[in-house]
Structure formats: structure tokens, C-alpha cells
Amino acid sequence: MNPILEVQAVSKIYPTDTGSVEALQPTSFKIEPGEFVTLIGPSGCGKTTMLFILAGLEAPTGGYMFVKGRQAVGPGADRGMVFQNYTLYPWLTVTENILFSATLKTSRQGGDELKSAKERCNALLYLMGLEAFANAYPRELSGGMKQRVAIARALLPRPAILLMDEPFGALDAQTREEIQQLTALLSRHEGTTVLMVTHDVDEALFLSTRTLVFSPRPGAIVEDITVPFGDVRTLDLKLAPEFISLKRRMLDLLRHETDRSRNDYLQRLLQAQQPEPPRIHKLRKP
Numbered sequence: 001m002n003p004i005l006e007v008q009a010v011s012k013i014y015p016t017d018t019g020s021v022e023a024l025q026p027t028s029f030k031i032e033p034g035e036f037v038t039l040i041g042p043s044g045c046g047k048t049t050m051l052f053i054l055a056g057l058e059a060p061t062g063g064y065m066f067v068k069g070r071q072a073v074g075p076g077a078d079r080g081m082v083f084q085n086y087t088l089y090p091w092l093t094v095t096e097n098i099l100f101s102a103t104l105k106t107s108r109q110g111g112d113e114l115k116s117a118k119e120r121c122n123a124l125l126y127l128m129g130l131e132a133f134a135n136a137y138p139r140e141l142s143g144g145m146k147q148r149v150a151i152a153r154a155l156l157p158r159p160a161i162l163l164m165d166e167p168f169g170a171l172d173a174q175t176r177e178e179i180q181q182l183t184a185l186l187s188r189h190e191g192t193t194v195l196m197v198t199h200d201v202d203e204a205l206f207l208s209t210r211t212l213v214f215s216p217r218p219g220a221i222v223e224d225i226t227v228p229f230g231d232v233r234t235l236d237l238k239l240a241p242e243f244i245s246l247k248r249r250m251l252d253l254l255r256h257e258t259d260r261s262r263n264d265y266l267q268r269l270l271q272a273q274q275p276e277p278p279r280i281h282k283l284r285k286p
């Protein structure tokens with residue numbers, strides 16, 4: 001099978017006023033059609049950087065990416081993006097938000113395109129359980145509903161891959177579980193290929209078919225884990241022994257990586273600081 005996404009030695013160094021920050025080591029991986037891949041790793045390891053590069057919102061320092069075999073440079077309709085913070089246009093209704101890019105595109109192309117975009121929008125509103133809110137404005141929606149609109153908007157043009165950056169990070173625990181379940185159902189129903197950044201091990205294992213574990217910054221893939229829980233997943237899975245055992249393995253791996261980086265850092269700190277010789281105060285005899 002040809003990969004939907006191929007990442008070849010993508011790296012990133014940010015220039016800053018105080019020197020350069022190496023966010024990503026040269027990193028390579030492939031994603032096959034229909035895979036739901038999560039990217040997990042310690043805070044600051046370069047997960048968002050990788051996603052932004054793949055979305056075309058950040059230029060890589062080195063390396064290449066290919067979507068369906070074609071080199072991708074800059075943003076494109078073949079990659080949909082959902083951010084952590086709700087990015088809906090507050091002056092547009094739910095339907096108008098979902099149709100926004102289609103409206104821009106079809107204003108140049110004519111009526112039939114817009115008609116099929118509207119049909120697709122209605123189908124997504126139904127799948128997302130948002131039909132009753134089709135004409136509501138973002139201020140009238142809960143956080144979970146806003147994020148469902150953002151997902152529908154990203155899915156409208158049927159992107160080759162959906163990129164999600166901690167999309168449920170700002171939601172309360174219950175809403176988060178509801179939307180996780182909806183996302184699992186939706187990605188299976190639509191056959192969407194997904195790459196999602198998360199720092200939540202439960203979320204990664206519940207949703208994905210594969211997890212890429214990143215090292216601390218500069219990020220690099222330290223393990224590529226197949227998640228073997230099948231297509232139909234309910235929240236009960238999170239209590240199953242095989243889920244808990246894989247969760248433990250991932251937590252150990254993340255802890256080990258974080259400890260290793262902390263120890264390296266402490267070691268460097270100790271080497272940089274020559275300990276001062278102990279001061280001996282002689283007591284004067286009275």
C-alpha cells in the first residue's frame with residue numbers, strides 16, 4: 001500500500017535572540033491510509049512543531065514531506081487541521097463556519113460545487129450531532145460543540161489526512177471522553193487518516209491504531225507502537241487488562257525518557273559548575 005503521508009528526515013531549528021533552539025532531530029515516518037496515529041511525548045519535545053510543519057504552517061529546517069506521493073510545501077487542502085483552541089469565526093453560524101473554505105473556493109467555481117459542499121456539510125452536521133445548531137453562533141455553543149464544528153470544518157473537503165493538535169486538551173473530562181468516542185466512530189465511518197498530537201496516554205491508546213513516542217527535545221521517535229485493540233472501541237476498553245498493561249508500558253517509556261533527559265541536564269549542570277573549595281574559617285583565639 002502507498003503511504004498517505006511520508007516524512008523524510010524533517011528537522012527544525014528555531015533561531016531566537018538568545019541562540020538557536022533545536023526542536024526536532026531529523027525524523028522520518030510513514031502513515032498508511034486509514035491509520036489513526038497519535039504522537040505523544042514530554043512537554044516541549046517538538047510535537048506541535050512537527051504537526052505545524054506537516055500542515056505547512058511552519059517551514060522545516062531540513063527534510064521533505066509527501067502527501068499521496070507528491071511533495072507538499074506549504075498548506076494545502078489535502079491536509080485538514082484542528083487546533084487545541086477553538087478557531088471558529090465568531091461572526092459566522094455553525095453552517096457558515098463549516099462551509100467557509102468551500103464558499104471561498106466555489107465563489108470562483110460556480111453552483112454545483114457549492115451544492116455538493118452543502119450536502120456534505122449537512123451529512124457532517126448529522127454525524128457530529130449538530131443538526132439542531134446549524135444556525136447557531138459559536139458563542140451559543142459549549143467547548144465540546146465548538147470542537148465538533150472545527151472537526152467538521154476540517155473534514156468538509158475530505159482531506160487526505162486530518163492533523164489534530166491536542167484537540168480535546170481544553171475540555172472537561174466527561175466532554176473529552178464523549179468527543180473521543182465520537183472521533184473514534186467518525187474516523188472509522190469516514191475512513192479518515194488521522195495524525196493527532198496528545199500528551200494523554202489514555203487518549204492515545206483509546207483512539208489510535210499506532211502511537212509514535214517522542215524523546216524529550218530535540219524530539220525524535222524512540223518507539224513506534226502498534227495499538228492492537230481493533231476497530232470497535234467503547235469506553236470499557238480503558239478498564240481492560242491489555243489496555244492497562246500497554247498504558248503502563250507507555251508511561252514507563254515516557255518516564256524513562258524524561259528521567260534520562262533530566263539526568264543528562266543535571267550532569268551538564270554539575271560539569272559546568274566547578275564546586276567551590278570548602279571554606280575553612282579559623283577561629284581566632286581570644
Ligand SMILES: Nc1ncnc2c1ncn2[C@@H]1O[C@H](COP(=O)(O)OP(=O)(O)OP(=O)(O)O)[C@@H](O)[C@H]1O
Pocket residue numbers: 014015016021022023041042043044045046047048049050199217
Ligand atoms: N516560534 C518558536 N520560536 C522559538 N522556539 C520555539 C518556537 N516554537 C516552539 N519553540 C520551542 O521548540 C520546542 C518545541 O516546542 P513544541 O511546541 O513543538 O513542543 P510540544 O512537544 O508541542 O510541547 P507541549 O507538549 O508543551 O505543547 C520548545 O522548546 C519550544 O520552546
